[in-house]
Amino acid sequence: MxxxxxxxxxxxxxxxxxxxxxxxxxxxxxxxxxxxxxxxxxxxxxxxxxxxxxxxxxxxxxxxxxxxxxxxxxxxxxxxxxxAMAKVAIEPENRVRAGGAAMGISVASAARDAGIAGLEFLRGIPGTVGGAVKMNAGAYGRDTSDILIEATVVTRSGDVETWPAARFGYTYRHSDLPAGAVVVEAVFEGVPGDPKVIGAEMDRIAAEREASQPLRSRTGGSTFKNPDGDKAWALIDAAGCRGLTRGDAQVSEKHCNFLLNLGSATSADIEALGEEVRAKVKAHSGVELEWEIQRVGVFSDDASKKRVGVK
Missing domain, CATH: 3.30.43.10 (Uridine Diphospho-n-acetylenolpyruvylglucosamine Reductase, domain 2)
Structure with missing residues (x-):
């Protein structure tokens, strides 16, 4: 570089x-x-x-x-x-307008307070609205595409455009948002609900995440996409990868679709461990896991420092 x-x-x-x-x-x-x-x-x-x-x-x-x-x-x-671009506002027709920098929990909480149900799952997504819209983030049986009405994006050329949800071409953890475009705002829609019931569901999601995921560790969330009809964590576990280490990188023993930095791991350690997991799962079950975590930038030993984007 x-x-x-x-x-x-x-x-x-x-x-x-x-x-x-x-x-x-x-x-x-x-x-x-x-x-x-x-x-x-x-x-x-x-x-x-x-x-x-x-x-x-x-x-x-x-x-x-x-x-x-x-x-x-x-x-x-x-x-x-x-x-300043993380503001969340309630609008008519059970809609929530959120800035691209707003966290999922902020959107879910605002919807709860306004008696808007259907956005509770955002409590379980530890990222921003921009990221959720781009990658069709999801949890607990729902995806961002289920609730998105439209989003405002600034294209790589600087144009400010409002895209209806259909334009994103959503599939599992993927959208057709072009490289370099930035999601700066999104409008979500839910249905009328009881704030107490909505809050209870959000509490359930929070408790389930705490019990099953290594939330207090240096991690990157779900590492691999779930293959059709299967769970990535189950395939990783069956391949004997729970607790597997490379340097200070480790496959979480609590949830083996999470990779951890135990303290001094490099990104190379973490990515290499992920590739080792993919190889072991392929050898054991024949399934080729796809990365869900985005890997960006150049390797430290890349002498040419070739420009690369998201893989």
Whole structure:
């Protein structure tokens, strides 16, 4: 990755050269962003992307709860939305409008307080609205695509567009949102409900997550997608991978579809452990697990420092 500090378009927010990502990525590993950009607002982001060299890759990042940042860092621009873009508002017809930086729990809580049911599962998604919309995040039998009405995106060219849910082409943990586009707002819709009943369901989800997932560890959430008709954790367990380690990276003993950084693991350790798990599962059951965690950036030993995006 280049150390040349080249000029960027005007920005009202902040742009940090070699900005640390490991400071907030859940695994607490990985190299820096060539540029870590925090725009002031949607207009600021739009103007910035419109003026940015179109050859420069752009990667939106929320709280990094489902991300491996490789040790060589991320070339180009990483966009992180500010807290000012995390507002949540209730609208008529049982709708909730949320900024791209809002956390799932904030959206679920606002819906509960307004007596809007159907968004409780967002309590179990530890990421931002932008990330949930992009990857069709889901939990407890529901997906973001089930509740999304529309979302506002800033395209890589700087255009601000409002997309109806159908335009995202949703499938399991996937959307057709193009590379470099940033989700800045979303509108969700639920149904009328009793706040007490909604709150009880959210409490149940929170308790179930606490009991079954290593929430207090340095992790990246669910590592692999569930294959059709099966559970990734069950295949990993059957292949004898529970507790498997590589350096300070470990397959969680509590939930073996979670990888952990026990303290000093590198991103390379974590990714290599994941690939070892995939190989063992393939050998044992014939199933080829697909990564759910996004892996971005360049390897530290990549001498060419080739620009790469999400894999």
């Amino acid at each position: 280049s150390n040349v500090c080249y000029a960027l378009p005007p920005l009202q927010g902040t742009a940090e050269h070699q900005g640390s990502l490991a400071d907030f990525i859940w695994f607490r590993t990985g190299g820096p962003a060539e540029w870590l950009v925090r725009p002031k607002d949607v207009h600021d982001l739009s103007v910035f992307l419109a003026g940015l060299d179109p050859r420069t890759p752009v990667l939106p990042v929320g709280v990094g709860s489902n991300l491996i940042v490789r040790d060589g860092g991320v070339p180009g621009v990483v966009v992180r939305l500010p807290k």
